[in-house]
Amino acid sequence: MTPDKQPRAEYRPAGTVDIATALAPYRGPWSAKLAAHLLRRAGFGGSGQEIQTAAAAGMTAAVDRLIHFGPDTLPQAPEVDLSYGKMVDKMQRRKALFGTELWYLNRLLMTPNPLQEKMAYFWSNHFTSAMGQKGITPAMTIGQLALFRRYALGNYAQLTHDVSRDAAMLHYLDGIQNRSQHPNENYARELMELFTMGVGNYSEDDVRESARAFTGFTVNRRTGEFRFVPQLHDDGSKTFLGHTGNFNGDQVVDIIMQQPATGRFMARKFLRAFVYDDPEPALVDAVAGALRSSGYDVGPLMNTLLRSNVFYSDRAYRAIVKSPLEITIGALKTLGATTVGIRTLAALNTMGQVPLRPPNVAGWPGGALWMNQGVFLARLNYLHQLVMFKSPGTGGDPAEMTAMDMPAMKGAGRAMKGMLGDPAGQLAEPSTWVAGASVNDPRSVAQHVLQTVVQGDATAEQQTNILDFLSTDGVGNHVTLSRENFEEKVRGAMSLAMALPSYQLA
Template sequence: MSNARNIKHLYARAGFGIRFEDLHDHENWSANKAVRKLFKASADIHPITILTENIDLRPQTNKTDEEKIRIQEERNTQDKALNLAWITQLSTTDAQLREKMTLFWHNHFACNIGNAYYEQQLNNIERENALGNFKTMLLQVSQSPGMLQFLNNQQNQKGHPNENFARELMELFTIGRGNYTEHDVKESARAFTGWAYDGKTGDYTFRPKAHDDGPKTFMGQTGNFCGEDIIEIIFSHKKTAEFISTKLYRYLVNDVPDAEHISQMANVFYKSNYEIKPLLEFVFQSNWFYDDKNIGNLVKSPVEFLTGLNRQFYITYQNPDVLMQFQRTLGQLLFRPPNVAGWPGGKNWIDSSSLMYRMKMPSIILNAGVIDFTGKVDPGDEAYLASVRKQQMNVIKRVQAQPNWNKFLKEIPEDTSKIQIAEFMLEPKLNPAVIAQVNQAANIKDTIIQIVSTPEYQLC
């Protein structure tokens, strides 16, 4: 297998794809060197700080209906600003690996509340720890106002334990179903009583009076456990390393788990005391990561799909609201996971209607909605041309997206064939249908629009 293909695959999985000029610069690198460079580019942390006011911390007074409507409008404005700040960062950052992993943790720690300021805070916790220590991240996430509110730990008090957070901590965040009992959930909930945030400051606070300090028996151990003790016990079980490794394998390698490879990953993760960087280095430097069966076999999430397009074609949006419309249409609106388990991912991203939207979207963004499949239009067909022009004007007015075609086309070496372009743009190996389609295209621009409008472009 060519080195270029390996580098392309690495960037598709550890980031959001690679551009022509970067592949040309990097194709002689070893995989290890490329991995080092990816980590180096992601060493700096760029938190999102678009929101500076927490609306929930305003003095609570009896509000008129008009004031309530105005506050809701402010919340909507904050939601939109946060979403667009992150999709912009995903689309422009050099720290691809950090943002790719922040996207993973965003879904792993799914949280959907009506406070964008707390969501920004949680997003920055995930970004800061995305390549750091999983245990540290889990503790910070667990003590964040967003998660305490979302999983009802604000209401978890001595004598009236709320089991919601304790259950999801084990089922979704750490060890997975089948590795704990209902009794463990109840005892764990007691240990997390008193974990809360201050409604006046928005800061985490431990409330000793609300905490149940009696003895608890959890996973076979007994003591006056608090929340930190529970987390330590959960992490002492290797099943936690296996659970996270399985999820990461499905995100980065293959949707069909490979028990042997996941076991290797879990060993690395467990022995490093849950450091994320050594685990990712192990995956990206393993020969099996570059096996044919692991290339071009994952369905891009809607955000990966949009981000990849934006990065590849240097797209700017005069009407950024359209980016949220695209996310909604494709079924992944950032900061709005469908439930506590997050987006299911994998083949769940694609059904007949979403595939139709996905295949149409590149032509909408790149060419005002037109895919010229033949490259030959009868110049005498005025009615057809008029309808195309009208359609294009409608799309241009609505979408207002500007790809930088000059910059994109300048990166392609002059002697590159249409087939070579298709091989670069698509992760799966070319099939006869794609080859026939590409060969029919009238020019390079039409070739590229046809390539990104294929089902194969949905894979990475």
């Protein structure tokens, strides 16, 4: 497969969906393959044990376990110095940034509540801000992530109200500069364009009037908490989306939530993130109706989607390209890792997805853009280095590694060590990746490798390639699996399986 060829075109099954029954509960057969599909979409993938547990539980119980969050036993903040704003030394600032990124990645890997973290990831790429930019400190980003976890399956309308008061957002979109004498329109514009309604559903006058309504929303510089300053607020009459009154920011959000366009915009967002990226208009309308009738409660919608016919349809199966973050955390889960190390963080930079630092307010665009030649080769290099137990992410352009500032990253890793173990990361023994295989039978080992990595989703030619690798040496001579070569052969076969088109898809 060439790097710029979309893998789903080669592997993804064709399928159509009956819109009339798309959101009805799925009643078909349940399997490890569908359990793995659920864990990829409602989390960041599953370990072999997690997939087996979900498969044995059945669809209803597996979804129940995801929807109902348990206690969060992980650290709520990294054990690094977060007094970012007071730091003069650049190295100290970088340690705070990298330490926060490592803390976040380790949460994604080890969370007892994968759907909660997946939803927080979704919200962070919807209500976008970027740590380290425009005065956004690690502490602000940590607070914003806590907000997104709290609203993981909560009310979207109320979350929008709270995001309007969030310190990271007020810095990122210049809300702290929005004053009655000099309104700043950045947040007002993105609120409608990217966060609620989408382009074409508002006018420039609406942007100006909305900006006036949000004047006075700012942040206490001493505490970092939201502060409303009446003297900075424009309390005059405003006309917004056909409504006239002395509106404030909260009333603007309320009016936005009354617009049919908001329901359709968010329905499309949820479907593209969790089902497939080209949802039918009728399906969008059905989900939009459900959202609006619930008052924008996200929990009931996700509960419906994760149990629905459309979610388990051929059309949805492996229909979304994994982001770099999804493929790295998923690979670590597949390989039984217990921590995320600094080399994974460096590799994510090479792949174009530095955690908590999206490129702009639109977030990471995702989709086929994750499969351009440079990104695709970087992810294959990472997966190969990871499974071969080299240091993932150390290859490639030295300038890229310099840009990531490896000394600072190592300092952050040492700071994390006491909290989450060795920053180099730990993988399970290769024998556990193919547990149950007949160790002297390459066909059995090949089947177990493919089951572990892609749940058997490989063409006959791809299966033969892995079998040939296990059965021959580098020049085509037949070899027998033995104690001496078993680990090397399993690692190589796992690397080949992780390079398959099906593994690039969630």
